[in-house]
Amino acid sequence: MPEAALSLENITCTFASNDGSGKSYTAVKEASISIAPGEFVSVVGPTGCGKSTLLNVGAGLLAPSSGKVRVFGQELKGVNARAGYMFQGEALMPWRDALSNVVAGLEFAGTPAAQANEQGREWMRRVGLGGFENRYPHQMSGGMRKRAMLAQTLIRDPDIILMDEPFSALDIQTRQLMENEVLDLWMAKRKAVLFITHDLDEAIAMSDRVVVLSAGPATHPIGEFNIDLPRPRDVAEVRNNSRFVELHQAIWGVLREEVLKGYAQQKRA
Amino acid sequence: MSNSQKTNLTLRFWQVLLLVVVLVAWHLASADNNFAFFFGQPVEVAKVIWTWFVTNADIYRHLGITLAETVLAFVIGTVAGLAFGLWLGLSRGASALLDPYITAANSMPRVILAPIFGMWFGLGIWSKVALAVTLVFFIVFFNVYQGVREVPSTLLDNARMLGANRKQLLRHVYIPSATSWVFSSLHTSVGLAFVGAVVGEYLGSASGVGYLILQAEGTLDVNTVFAGIVVLTIFALLLDGLVSLVEDRLLSWKPKAGETEKI
Numbered sequence: 001m002p003e004a005a006l007s008l009e010n011i012t013c014t015f016a017s018n019d020g021s022g023k024s025y026t027a028v029k030e031a032s033i034s035i036a037p038g039e040f041v042s043v044v045g046p047t048g049c050g051k052s053t054l055l056n057v058g059a060g061l062l063a064p065s066s067g068k069v070r071v072f073g074q075e076l077k078g079v080n081a082r083a084g085y086m087f088q089g090e091a092l093m094p095w096r097d098a099l100s101n102v103v104a105g106l107e108f109a110g111t112p113a114a115q116a117n118e119q120g121r122e123w124m125r126r127v128g129l130g131g132f133e134n135r136y137p138h139q140m141s142g143g144m145r146k147r148a149m150l151a152q153t154l155i156r157d158p159d160i161i162l163m164d165e166p167f168s169a170l171d172i173q174t175r176q177l178m179e180n181e182v183l184d185l186w187m188a189k190r191k192a193v194l195f196i197t198h199d200l201d202e203a204i205a206m207s208d209r210v211v212v213l214s215a216g217p218a219t220h221p222i223g224e225f226n227i228d229l230p231r232p233r234d235v236a237e238v239r240n241n242s243r244f245v246e247l248h249q250a251i252w253g254v255l256r257e258e259v260l261k262g263y264a265q266q267k268r269a
Numbered sequence: 270m271s272n273s274q275k276t277n278l279t280l281r282f283w284q285v286l287l288l289v290v291v292l293v294a295w296h297l298a299s300a301d302n303n304f305a306f307f308f309g310q311p312v313e314v315a316k317v318i319w320t321w322f323v324t325n326a327d328i329y330r331h332l333g334i335t336l337a338e339t340v341l342a343f344v345i346g347t348v349a350g351l352a353f354g355l356w357l358g359l360s361r362g363a364s365a366l367l368d369p370y371i372t373a374a375n376s377m378p379r380v381i382l383a384p385i386f387g388m389w390f391g392l393g394i395w396s397k398v399a400l401a402v403t404l405v406f407f408i409v410f411f412n413v414y415q416g417v418r419e420v421p422s423t424l425l426d427n428a429r430m431l432g433a434n435r436k437q438l439l440r441h442v443y444i445p446s447a448t449s450w451v452f453s454s455l456h457t458s459v460g461l462a463f464v465g466a467v468v469g470e471y472l473g474s475a476s477g478v479g480y481l482i483l484q485a486e487g488t489l490d491v492n493t494v495f496a497g498i499v500v501l502t503i504f505a506l507l508l509d510g511l512v513s514l515v516e517d518r519l520l521s522w523k524p525k526a527g528e529t530e531k532i
Binding site: 018058059061063079080081083084085087088089091092093094095096097104105107108109138151152156 | 421424426427428429430431432433434437441442445446449522523524
């Protein structure tokens with residue numbers, strides 16, 4: 001087996017509770033996921049199950065209580081420099097216009113401004129934001145901000161792309177457009193993607209492999225499904241494919257129980 | 270003419286009318302000698318102002334000094350508040366250590382320091398600058414401190430994932446975020462710098478508009494006192510308008526009222 005682009009090995013994350021009771025909360029327990037170079041892997045699970053925790057561990061923003069993270073075979077220390085991370089919330093710097101936000105990563109790396117700006121314009125055109133270079137984040141719609149965030153992440157040409165429910169705040173039409181655009185960009189570059197979502201349709205339509213997580217606490221993967229749908233795909237059309245429906249049924253069979261468990265726990269809390 | 274412009278104009282008309290009514294009432298009441306002794310006469314007040322600005326033209330020096338004190342206090346207080354706020358906002362240890370002292374210093378009635386500053390810095394402008402700095406500093410300091418503490422964590426994480434090191438985080442995330450908080454307190458801090466300067470002059474000085482008022486009070490010259498108050502008020506309004514202009518220029522990235530935003 002070729003070396004994994006990103007592998008999480010037996011990751012456990014235990015958080016001290018901050019209500020002073022001395023209790024701790026184990027969000028993730030003994031979780032292992034590995035992503036091959038060029039592979040698109042989605043992680044689905046009930047809400048609040050620790051999906052983002054796992055992603056933050058992979059990004060190096062959060063050190064696991066135990067377990068190892070390897071990036072192309074190297075053990076990860078500190079922030080994962082080979083990864084780009086597209087956050088769920090608003091991550092654009094509100095005091096910078098769209099173009100300066102997009103080129104921020106290049107600027108931090110010391111790329112000369114002229115070259116960075118040229119690349120930035122190119123990327124803004126690629127994500128459909130040509131002509132909006134001077135807009136500030138508050139002057140853009142939710143979808144435009146997501147596009148800018150996508151360009152901001154991809155301009156650094158990361159080998160691993162981490163995405164945390166990036167389109168969950170968008171309406172369904174914008175969302176499908178963005179999903180197709182991400183797939184096109186991915187098909188061109190074939191980077192390793194770890195995509196977190198709570199939407200099973202989205203996961204199946206986009207991925208090579210879907211990993212199902214158990215309900216929290218002590219989340220761990222409980223099922224893996226290879227998605228053998230032909231590429232290139234259109235996220236809207238692929239949903240009518242009979243194989244898609246089969247896969248959806250199979251995965252939902254595993255996920256359903258966990259979703260109910262997670263729901264019951266949230267109701268109790 | 271649109272409807273809103275019309276209501277706006279009507280409003281202006283009533284506002285001016287109110288001022289005129291008050292002035293006329295004041296004028297009529299001041300025909301009484303007793304009233305005039307305590308409350309002055311609007312015509313005399315206007316005469317004093319006219320003398321200051323036109324006949325003798327001797328107020329410009331005093332205004333200049335008050336303005337210089339205000340600007341110096343504003344600049345020094347803002348820079349110090351910004352630096353301190355950034356430092357304490359970023360260093361948990363230092364902020365934990367200094368926290369009670371900062372609270373104490375902020376709750377102390379700082380006007381009391383004026384005589385001490387007079388002793389330290391003499392009766393020139395620097396004792397007034399020092400007093401005004403103590404007022405400005407805390408406003409800016411608390412705003413910056415808050416601003417640094419409340420930088421959204423997604424913004425920080427994103428910058429780190431984009432490869433920002435500590436210095437770049439400070440320069441590209443913390444400082445812009447803190448500066449926006451400084452600007453949001455700009456009106457208050459410029460106003461307080463002005464108050465500090467005038468109060469300082471009033472408590473002991475040889476020049477400045479506060480000094481003019483102090484002298485007039487010494488001779489029970491109520492008209493000059495009122496003239497001084499009017500000049501100070503107009504001046505404060507002008508300063509505030511200037512701040513609004515600067516703010517519009519520098520904070521173009523901020524959503525205006527009526528525009529929706531989402532951060």
